[in-house]
Amino acid sequence: MENSVYENLPEISDKSAKTRKAVSLAVYIAAGVILSLIFLFPIIFMLATSTKSESAYAASAGRITMFLPDFANLGEAAKNYGNVFTDYGIWRYALNSLTYAAIAIVLNVLINGLAGYVMAKMDFPGKSFLSFMIIFLIVVPVETSIIPLYSIVKIMLGLKEGASVIGVILPAAISIFNIFLFSQFFESIPQEYEEAARIDGANTLVVFFRIILPLSKPIVATVAVFCFIGVWNDYIWPSMILPYNQEGEWPLYPIQAALTTIQSIQGITTGEIMASLIVTSIPIFIIYVLAQKYIVQGFGTAGLKM
Amino acid sequence: MTGSALIIAAVFIAIFVAFAVYDVLIAKKRSHKKYKTGTAVTAYLMLLPAVVLAFLFILLPILYSLGYAFTDYYLLQPNSISFIGFDNFKQVFEELAKGGTIYHALINTAIFVVGVVPLQIGLALGLALFVNKPFKGSKIFKVCFFAPVVISLSVTSFLWLQILSPSETGLLNSLLGVFGVAPHDWLRDPVTAMPCIIVLSAWQGCGYQMLIFLSGLSNIQKSLYEAAALDGAGAWHKFTAVTWPGLRSTFVYILITVFIGACRILTQPMLMTGYQNHTVTLSYYMYQQGYTYRWVGYSSAVALLMTIVIGTITLIQRRAFREKN
């Protein structure tokens, strides 16, 4: 097992042990690089294709060259990336997505966090029913069609064109799993913190915002990252619910809905599609890299006891 | 629709009140604890936004979908839905007995679940152990392994199609050709199609579970390893004595979520092979019946049966593997 690389190495300043350590480190890095390639090949392909014209792409399809950029003709890459921003104006849709994601994250943390706090720390009649419902909805996955959800949002909220953004954000703001995650995390926070605050006369909301949330950065980060990825990648629901304007444009579309719509336009090349996918994947990667430490902590502390 | 939603809301509130009263009575009887009115009111107020949203956007669509199972809802006639009792369920079992497409769907789903659950969890655990090192570079690996989780399924499926392409110049075939293996039509051959879909699904998904295993590993105290090392334990013994027991609750969570996800596999067979008897799965069958063939009622009946079966199995898994406390 690879485990043996670091653990179980007695502190011997023997030369042969040092070489052994260096060799096993080299083996470890080599294995890691090969594994990384296995998991990264779609990105390599996307990067390579985003530098190609349509005929260069056709010539490479199905061959190993599809993973290599078209070095001979790098002007094509500039053209592909340029078109993504000028002809298709995707920055506007990216801004929409960022706005929706930001609002959804705030609502998500507030609404599910409050509910999780109640489930973790407070006692009230009917709690047995609600905790059963939470586990039930997580454990028993119900296959649902999107049609009733559409009818509910359209009819109940009576959405007019401008307000339809609410129909995109609100369903993203509630998540049973996040309630579960929050409550598991809050349970691990020692009671003493709260009691100290209560003696000072703080009410429940103050305790939640002043004591609990600041102690819960890892779980807030976890929920925020997955909420962001969810909102950023969703396209079916927004493209159902958001209207086209009189000019037949879709100014309110989030990024992925806009991209899938753009892809249906005749004349967009494979290279341009890949360039747009690369550009729109970058935010997810940045956020993931920044937050991964918290995600591990968040899941770790919550314990995920089902 | 508004009317029926109000009825459901009333039923929901009634059930909740019934349980609340039951809770109060039990508490009185045992008299260990007493509910404080102030706390309860605060709790209800804080729960209110979550409950309202969950009711509207989660519970209500679920109940409508399940309700359709007892109707003749045909997608093109949404304004003439009538109640037909258990006819849809009868038809499901007739199809099953006849050995129709749903029979293949059931078998294929079972094969997929049996194949992908151990593979994906094993891969995730292996990767987690691999990157869980005090070496700086392992952070980069951690990001790389997670990459397939965030890349759009259509791009990865397209690539796998190129890799598994039946032509001699297909990437896998040309690689095997070096060793003298004849080209093979991986996805059209009923024997190899499902294993291919299993491998690519595990590849796509395992990065996420790796992250959760890592969080489980971070919870294991270092002192346990040190103690085991003092006892002279080897790597394997450390794994069975310290790592694995420490990962137990993480494992149960991952088992349940991967199992549920596997039961609902839809996109991969749809993009890789299309609707074919040797790769159709239950969710794909439901999609085809509900959207393409427009039998929403029938499709909902399949969904309801699936929910019951999957739910029962997960509850059993949860009981069997949960830590006894």
Added chain:
Amino acid sequence: MKKFFNRLLILALTGAMALTVASCGGGKTNDDNSAGEVDPTTGSTIVKVMFHVDVKSTEGQAYKKRIEAFNAAYKDRNIKASATYKARSAGAAGYETELLNNQVSGTLADIITFDAPNTASYAKSELLYDISSLVPDDVKNDFFSLNTYNGDLYGLPIQESSAGFYYNKKIFRELGIDVSGYTVDSPWTFDQFKDVCAKLKAGNVTPVDMRIDATKDEMATYLLYPFIYAAGGEFTSPDGYTATGYFNSDKTADGFKFIKSLIDAGYTSYSIGATDFFDGRVGMYLSSGWTIPDLDNKYKAVFASRDDWGLLPYPKSVTAASATGSWSLGITNNHHTDKSAAKELLLWLISTESSEAITTATGMIPARKSVNTNYAEGSPEYTLLKQLETTGRERPVTVAYPTFTTCFNQVIAALGTGDVNSLLNTQADTLQSEMNRLKR
């Protein structure tokens, strides 16, 4: 034990909640006898139309111009057209889902576009309005194909498409293969088709991409069904409710056997890459008219000009048949019961003038015979137009059309290894039981 009982109770109650739903189905919007909403500022009647393409596409731009022209021309008659463009992007059923969602919420447009094979099910479900009496006979007779169900007219095509065999002239010249005599008026036969394949194969070129791997959607069906008609076969009875005895008849089997013989002889295979023809690795490529602009513009390295490629018609056997069918316009059965304003817009959009304007932009074949096309004899467009005029056969008209496509695809996908007759028998059974289910 008590806990378990509790949980059972909850399950039962949740089930009861689900049941209450069924009795209270969707609400229906009330009919009104107006011809459409009224614009509050100008007082004109608004006719709503929904297109299946994005407005920024060339096709969308063409529609937009025609709508603007309509609004200018009908300003005095107080009718105003308002168009929405919903690209078919979100999955296979994206556009249809949008249609049905609109129907549920009572916001269905007055005029919609729809794919021709949906005519039967939309007509039967009363989504579409019977326009037989609204369209003058001389207009009807001017179309290459009409969208009818049970003898009534439900839609008119916007533009037409047909398909054929694109071939790489460079390869044909090098191998000395002469196909100049094969035109729509004197088509090649199945045997001559095979001869050409044999020569290509002898020249170490993959002979033909028959698209038999395109069985995930409508593509394989659309391109290959004419072979079955050409062999004298049928798919369904004329009313669209019987498949047994049609889908698995001997003549139908002959058509599929011809395709299978091409696979067996190594003339085509499932493993031809999607771009192999465009990269000059394949001799012939079966595709629709939308490949013309791609060949003209996108693959300059292999196809510099029209001297490098050409288009051959479908081969014939017992008879000649070619693919037809594209998207059509129809009036919906929505809550506006007065269809007079919708009729004006429909007739405008399918007029000879519109047909010409739209097809000039898209490069597709006009749906109306009276459009002056000026295609040079022997050009690819000319071949497609000629096919539409003389050998075009539409796909089977049946309410079970989605199942028909699945069955057809399953036969094609298994053709390489399976026995044609047993494949057809199995799929005929499946199709027949779906038809029985829909008859109820």
